[in-house]
Amino acid sequence: MYSRQELARDFRSLGVTPGDVVMVHASVRSVGEVAGGPDEIHLALKDALTSEGTLVMYASCPQYVDEVGRGNLTAAEEAEVLEKLPPFDARTARSARDNGALVEFLRTYPGSRVNDHPARFVVWGKQTDNLFSSQPWDYAFGYGSPLDRFVALDGKILLLGCDHDTVTFLHYVEHIADIADKRIARFQVPLLEHGARVWKRMEEFDTSSDGVHPNWPDRFFARIVDAYLASTGNRGGRVGDSPSYLLSARALLDFARPVMERVAIDPRAADDLEDLSANGQPR
Numbered sequence: 001m002y003s004r005q006e007l008a009r010d011f012r013s014l015g016v017t018p019g020d021v022v023m024v025h026a027s028v029r030s031v032g033e034v035a036g037g038p039d040e041i042h043l044a045l046k047d048a049l050t051s052e053g054t055l056v057m058y059a060s061c062p063q064y065v066d067e068v069g070r071g072n073l074t075a076a077e078e079a080e081v082l083e084k085l086p087p088f089d090a091r092t093a094r095s096a097r098d099n100g101a102l103v104e105f106l107r108t109y110p111g112s113r114v115n116d117h118p119a120r121f122v123v124w125g126k127q128t129d130n131l132f133s134s135q136p137w138d139y140a141f142g143y144g145s146p147l148d149r150f151v152a153l154d155g156k157i158l159l160l161g162c163d164h165d166t167v168t169f170l171h172y173v174e175h176i177a178d179i180a181d182k183r184i185a186r187f188q189v190p191l192l193e194h195g196a197r198v199w200k201r202m203e204e205f206d207t208s209s210d211g212v213h214p215n216w217p218d219r220f221f222a223r224i225v226d227a228y229l230a231s232t233g234n235r236g237g238r239v240g241d242s243p244s245y246l247l248s249a250r251a252l253l254d255f256a257r258p259v260m261e262r263v264a265i266d267p268r269a270a271d272d273l274e275d276l277s278a279n280g281q282p283r
Contacts, residue, residue: 001033002240007044010239014158015246018050021127021155023169023249024057026102030161032241042106045158046124054125056150057103058168060096061088061118061189068199069187070208082199087192090116100162118189118202121146127153138203141168142175155249161242165222169249173256174212175205179264182212213260215267227273228255 028038064081065088095104107122115132119140131146183206188199205212236245262269
C-alpha cells in the first residue's frame with residue numbers, strides 16, 4: 001500500500017518540480033493499492049507541483065455527444081441519439097470512460113475547473129486561467145487551444161503506467177503539422193441555447209483511431225512516444241508500482257512533427273521508429 005507522501009516522493013524523483021505544468025495520462029490500477037483511494041494520486045502530484053504548479057488532464061465528453069455525423073453509427077442509431085441525447089453540459093458531464101478513472105476523480109475534486117467545450121480539459125492550479133483563456137470551436141486541438149498554450153508554458157507530459165498510444169498532445173502536433181490530405185471529421189453535438197437543445201456542427205482533423213492521415217500505421221502515437229523516449233535515453237522511473245515517464249511537450253513536438261510530415265509523404269518512413277525504439281539510432 002502506498003501513501004500520498006510516498007507517491008509525492010516518487011513524482012519528485014521522476015522529475016516533477018514546483019511550478020511545473022504537467023499533463024497526465026494515467027492508469028490508476030498500475031500504481032497499485034493506494035491508502036485513501038485514487039484521489040491520493042492526484043493529491044500527491046499536486047504536493048510535488050505545489051501551489052505554483054498546474055495539473056492538466058483530458059476529459060473529453062461522454063459517449064455519443066460527438067458521434068452524430070462521423071459515420072460510426074447506423075442511421076437508426078443516429079436517429080435515436082438525435083431524439084434522446086440531452087444537451088452537453090461541460091460542468092457536469094462525466095469524462096470519457098476510455099480516458100481512465102483518474103481524470104474523473106480530478107474533475108470532481110474541489111479546485112478543479114473544466115473548459116466549456118466538448119474537447120474538454122480538466123485543470124487545477126496556477127495556470128488555469130491562461131490555459132482556458134480561449135479555445136476555437138472547430139479544430140480545438142490546434143492553434144489557439146489549451147494545448148497550444150501548454151507548449152508555450154514549457155509543459156511536461158507524465159505517462160503514469162498508461163498506454164503510450166493515448167497521448168492527447170500528439171493531436172496538437174497533427175493539427176499544426178504541414179501535412180496534405182488530412183482527414184477531417186465533421187459531426188454535431190447537442191448544446192443548450194436559450195433554454196432549448198440544439199445540435200451544433202463542429203469539425204476537426206480526425207482524432208479518432210482511424211488517424212488524421214491514411215499513411216498512419218497501427219498504434220502510431222505509441223511508436224512515436226517510444227522512439228522519442230529511446231532516442232533521449234529516458235528510462236523513466238516508478239510511481240508506486242507504475243512504470244512512468246516524464247517528458248517535455250516541446251521536445252516531443254520537435255521530434256514528432258517531422259516524423260508525421262515524412263510518414264504522410266512515405267509510409268515506409270515509419271519503419272525508422274522501430275530502429276529508434278530498439279537502439280536509439282535511426283537507420
